[in-house]
Amino acid sequence: MRAVYLDNNATTPVEPRVLEAMLPYYREHFGNAASRNHRYGWIAEEAVDKAREQVAKVIGASSKEIIWTSGATEGNNTAILGVARMYAEKGKHMVTCKIEHKAVIDPCKFLETQGYEVTWLDPDQTGCVSVDQVRDAIREDTILVSLMFANNEIGTIHPIPEIGSLCKEKGVLFHTDATQAFGKIPIDVEAMGIDLLTMSAHKIYGPKGAGAVYVRRRKPRVRLQPIIYGGGHERGIRSGTLNVPGVVGCGAAAEIALQEMPTESVRIARLRDRLWAGLNEQLSDITMNGHPEHRLPNTLNVSFLYIEGESLMMGISDIAVSSGSACTSASLEPSYVLKGLGLGEDLAHSSIRFSLGRFTTQEDIDYTIDQVVEAVNHLREMSPLYEMAQAGVDPSTAEWQRH
Numbered sequence: 001m002r003a004v005y006l007d008n009n010a011t012t013p014v015e016p017r018v019l020e021a022m023l024p025y026y027r028e029h030f031g032n033a034a035s036r037n038h039r040y041g042w043i044a045e046e047a048v049d050k051a052r053e054q055v056a057k058v059i060g061a062s063s064k065e066i067i068w069t070s071g072a073t074e075g076n077n078t079a080i081l082g083v084a085r086m087y088a089e090k091g092k093h094m095v096t097c098k099i100e101h102k103a104v105i106d107p108c109k110f111l112e113t114q115g116y117e118v119t120w121l122d123p124d125q126t127g128c129v130s131v132d133q134v135r136d137a138i139r140e141d142t143i144l145v146s147l148m149f150a151n152n153e154i155g156t157i158h159p160i161p162e163i164g165s166l167c168k169e170k171g172v173l174f175h176t177d178a179t180q181a182f183g184k185i186p187i188d189v190e191a192m193g194i195d196l197l198t199m200s201a202h203k204i205y206g207p208k209g210a211g212a213v214y215v216r217r218r219k220p221r222v223r224l225q226p227i228i229y230g231g232g233h234e235r236g237i238r239s240g241t242l243n244v245p246g247v248v249g250c251g252a253a254a255e256i257a258l259q260e261m262p263t264e265s266v267r268i269a270r271l272r273d274r275l276w277a278g279l280n281e282q283l284s285d286i287t288m289n290g291h292p293e294h295r296l297p298n299t300l301n302v303s304f305l306y307i308e309g310e311s312l313m314m315g316i317s318d319i320a321v322s323s324g325s326a327c328t329s330a331s332l333e334p335s336y337v338l339k340g341l342g343l344g345e346d347l348a349h350s351s352i353r354f355s356l357g358r359f360t361t362q363e364d365i366d367y368t369i370d371q372v373v374e375a376v377n378h379l380r381e382m383s384p385l386y387e388m389a390q391a392g393v394d395p396s397t398a399e400w401q402r403h
């Protein structure tokens with residue numbers, strides 16, 4: 001038996017080259033990057049500056065526009081709450097989408113309890129929000145549009161440049177949670193009209209607990225009210241002693257991702273397509289969720305009709321994937337993302353996300369195809385839903401129950 005990791009959208013292993021870059025900053029170079037009076041501090045500060053350049057380069061930003069955070073959850077909170085508080089006098093309306101990551105949804109929901117109004121756009125069946133939907137949602141008092149670059153569950157990529165230029169035209173700030181897109185597909189904050197952007201190191205083979213938010217400094221100069229107060233680090237936007245090894249790892253991971261993007265994105269997309277082709281060839285009644293083209297190279301989300309994602313995951317227990325049924329709670333509520341696409345409960349319940357990565361091999365994919373086909377066939381043989389369907393009953397009318 002072998003173990004296959006296809007849950008790279010949840011997290012990635014730290015790449016050996018990244019760990020090598022980090023280790024000296026745990027050992028001899030342990031200084032505080034804010035210590036201005038001695039060598040220990042200077043060495044740490046120099047490393048932090050280099051990492052800032054490395055992250056900035058991936059998105060065509062200037063290193064002065066990079067603010068270190070503990071990851072994308074903090075980055076999204078920093079951007080959304082920061083804009084809300086800073087621009088409250090200009091307006092209290094924001095636009096976002098129903099299938100954003102919780103790290104965008106929850107701060108927006110919090111703002112709704114604080115007198116702000118949020119327009120929650122409905123994506124289409126592929127997970128896309130259109131420029132026209134955003135245009136229709138923008139009002140006189142709109143201060144922020146926050147839409148993710150690429151969706152973590154289905155991989156769908158939004159029309160970011162078009163939304164960015166609309167926001168410029170309307171004078172509204174544009175934030176994008178680019179956690180899944182950063183380092184995987186090309187991003188240019190200038191060409192795409194992005195004012196704020198969130199990334200996280202652990203999704204790109206860097207360490208957990210490190211990340212950054214890009215904050216535009218000119219045309220326009222974006223100002224944020226901090227959510228953390230203290231020593232005034234990071235232009236006063238994010239106080240606190242920097243996690244220097246984490247920051248160094250984030251920078252190294254960003255540089256490698258940028259270098260390898262042209263070859264890796266092609267290699268990984270081929271493997272993803274091989275996985276889909278293999279499954280589709282051998283199994284009936286499966287559907288692909290998300291956009292067929294405008295999609296991350298590494299993400300494949302599939303609904304296997306008549307079986308439950310959770311049961312399928314148990315059937316392929318040496319392959320790490322994630323399912324569209326909530327694994328975070330005891331309930332069998334299907335994923336809000338898949339429900340948000342307008343998929344029926346049955347399709348949402350039966351979905352599996354395969355997210356490939358830098359260490360995925362063709363052998364991994366071929367093994368996965370075999371295992372999934374076997375498990376699906378086995379489960380369908382036992383499935384009352386499958387039996388009902390064969391007998392001509394519509395399974396979508398069946399009730400899902402806790403067991």
Ligand SMILES: *Cc1c(COP(=O)(O)O)cnc(C)c1O
Binds near residue numbers: 073074152177201
């Ligand atoms: C993983 C993820 C986050 C959260 O990032 P953390 O660094 O783990 O806090 C936010 N948004 C998206 C799209 C993600 O995939």
